[in-house]
Amino acid sequence: MRGLRRTPVEVTLVDRQNYHLFQPLAYQVATGSLSASEIASPLRAVFKRQKNVRVLLAEAIGVDLAAHTLEVGSLPNGDEGSTLAYDTLVVATGSRYSYFGHEDWRTHAPELKSLPGALDIRARILRAFEAAEVETDPAKRAAWLTFVVVGAGPTGVETAGQIAELARDALPRDFRSADTQQTRVLLVETADRVLGAFTPKLSSKAFHSLQTLGVTPLVGHTVVDITAASVSVQNAAGAVEEIPARTAIWAAGVTTASFARVLADAAGVETDRAGRVTVQPDLRLAGHPDVFALGDMVRVGEKVLPGVAPVAMQQGRYVARVIAGNEARPFNYKDKGNLATIGRSRAVAEVGPIRASGFPAWVLWLGVHLVYLIGFQNRLLVLLRWLFSFATHGRGARLITPR
Numbered sequence: 357m358r359g360l361r362r363t364p365v366e367v368t369l370v371d372r373q374n375y376h377l378f379q380p381l382a383y384q385v386a387t388g389s390l391s392a393s394e395i396a397s398p399l400r401a402v403f404k405r406q407k408n409v410r411v412l413l414a415e416a417i418g419v420d421l422a423a424h425t426l427e428v429g430s431l432p433n434g435d436e437g438s439t440l441a442y443d444t445l446v447v448a449t450g451s452r453y454s455y456f457g458h459e460d461w462r463t464h465a466p467e468l469k470s471l472p473g474a475l476d477i478r479a480r481i482l483r484a485f486e487a488a489e490v491e492t493d494p495a496k497r498a499a500w501l502t503f504v505v506v507g508a509g510p511t512g513v514e515t516a517g518q519i520a521e522l523a524r525d526a527l528p529r530d531f532r533s534a535d536t537q538q539t540r541v542l543l544v545e546t547a548d549r550v551l552g553a554f555t556p557k558l559s560s561k562a563f564h565s566l567q568t569l570g571v572t573p574l575v576g577h578t579v580v581d582i583t584a585a586s587v588s589v590q591n592a593a594g595a596v597e598e599i600p601a602r603t604a605i606w607a608a609g610v611t612t613a614s615f616a617r618v619l620a621d622a623a624g625v626e627t628d629r630a631g632r633v634t635v636q637p638d639l640r641l642a643g644h645p646d647v648f649a650l651g652d653m654v655r656v657g658e659k660v661l662p663g664v665a666p667v668a669m670q671q672g673r674y675v676a677r678v679i680a681g682n683e684a685r686p687f688n689y690k691d692k693g694n695l696a697t698i699g700r701s702r703a704v705a706e707v708g709p710i711r712a713s714g715f716p717a718w719v720l721w722l723g724v725h726l727v728y729l730i731g732f733q734n735r736l737l738v739l740l741r742w743l744f745s746f747a748t749h750g751r752g753a754r755l756i757t758p759r
C-alpha cells in the first residue's frame with residue numbers, strides 16, 4: 357500500500373478487521389505486558405495521509421477472475437454483500453494456526469494469531485492464577501498452576517518464557533494463598549530441539565535459558581490430546597502421559613486463511629499441504645497477470661519461504677514496484693536473519709554472519725521490534741512500558757476481560 361503512494365492509482369484496501377496487528381508482540385498482550393492498542397494501529401489512521409487509499413471494512417468471500425470482480429461480505433452497515441471491480445487484485449490474507457485435524461482442541465488451547473486470541477489467552481492465564489488462589493485441593497491447585505504451550509518456534513518460546521516470568525517475577529507478592537512460584541510451564545515440541553529455524557548452538561542456548569527461567573521444554577514430545585483439564589503428550593518411545601493442566605496455548609503448525617482456497621479454486625492453481633497458493637516468480641497467478649498473491653498464503657513455485665514478516669513486507673514492496681512499472685526482475689527474498697526473545701535480558705539472534713545470545717541479542721530484539729512497530733505513538737508507549745517493566749518487574753496490562 358505504502359509503496360503505491362506516489363503511483364497514480366486508486367487503491368481499495370479490504371480487511372475484515374479495522375486495524376493492523378503487529379503479530380510479533382501479540383504474546384506480550386497475552387501475558388499482560390502490553391495493552392492491545394499498543395500493538396494494533398487503526399488502518400484509517402495508518403492511511404489518513406495517503407489520499408489514494410480507501411479502506412473498506414469487509415470480508416473477501418469470492419472472486420470472479422474473468423469478470424475482474426471481488427465479492428465482499430460482512431459489511432458494517434449490515435448489508436449482506438457487495439461486488440468490487442478491479443484492474444489489479446493483490447491478495448495477502450495471511451495464515452492461521454492449524455490443529456492438525458483436531459479442531460476440537462481449539463476450544464481448550466486457543467491460538468495467538470489474532471487480537472481476540474491474545475485477549476482470550478490473557479484472560480485464561482490470569483483466571484488460572486485466580487483459580488489457584490481459591491482452590492484448596494493441592495492437586496487441583498497444581499493443575500491450575502500448570503501451563504502447557506504447544507510448539508517451540510519463536511511464538512511458543514516467547515510465550516512460555518513470559519508466563520514463567522509472570523509467575524516467578526511479577527505475581528508472587530500479589531497472591532496470598534497461591535504460591536505462583538510453584539507454577540509449571542511446559543513447552544511441548546515434536547522436534548528434538550526448540551527454535552528449529554536457528555542454528556543448533558543458539559537453539560541449545562535458548563533451551564538452557566528457558567530452563568533457567570523455569571520453563572520445562574519437552575522436546576521430542578507430541579501432543580496427542582487436549583481436554584479442559586489435561587494435555588496428553590507422547591514421547592519418542594511412544595509412551596503417553598496425561599498431564600493435569602487447566603491452561604493450554606497453541607503455537608504449532610500454520611495453514612492459510614480460508615480465502616486462499618477460494619482464490620486457488622477460482623484460478624485453478626495448485627496449493628501445497630499447508631494450503632499455500634502457488635504463484636509465479638513475479639508473484640502473479642499463472643494465467644492471471646492482473647492477480648498477485650503474497651505473504652504467508654503463498655509459495656513461489658515449489659519454494660516455500662519462511663512465514664515471517666520480512667517475506668511479506670518485501671513481497672508487498674516488490675508488487676508495488678511491479679504495479680508502478682518499476683520492476684521487471686523476479687522476486688528475490690533477502691533473508692535478514694532470525695530473532696527470538698526468551699525473557700528479560702535473554703534472546704538469540706542470527707543476523708547475517710552475527711550469532712548472538714543473552715543481553716546483546718535482547719537489546720537487538722527490542723530495537724528491531726520498536727523500529728517495525730507501526731506509529732510513533734505506539735513506539736513511544738511500548739518503549740516506556742518496557743522500561744517500566746524492566747525497572748519494576750511489573751506487568752501493567754493484567755486485566756481479565758470477558759471472552
Ligand SMILES: Cc1cc2nc3c(=O)[nH]c(=O)nc-3n(C[C@H](O)[C@H](O)[C@H](O)COP(=O)(O)OP(=O)(O)OC[C@H]3O[C@@H](n4cnc5c(N)ncnc54)[C@H](O)[C@@H]3O)c2cc1C
Pocket residue numbers: 370371372373375376377379380381382383414415416417448449450451468469510511613614615650651652653663664665666668
Ligand atoms: C503470534 C505470532 C508471532 C509472530 N512473530 C513474528 C516475528 O517475531 N517475526 C516475524 O518476522 N514474523 C512473525 N510472525 C509472522 C508474521 O506475523 C507473518 O509472517 C506476517 O504477518 C504475514 O503477513 P501477511 O500480510 O501475509 O498476513 P497477515 O499479517 O496475517 O495479514 C492478513 C490480513 O488479511 C486479513 N484477512 C484475512 N482473510 C481475509 C478476508 N477473507 N477478507 C478480508 N481480510 C482478510 C486479516 O484480517 C489480516 O489483516 C508472527 C506471527 C504470529 C501469529
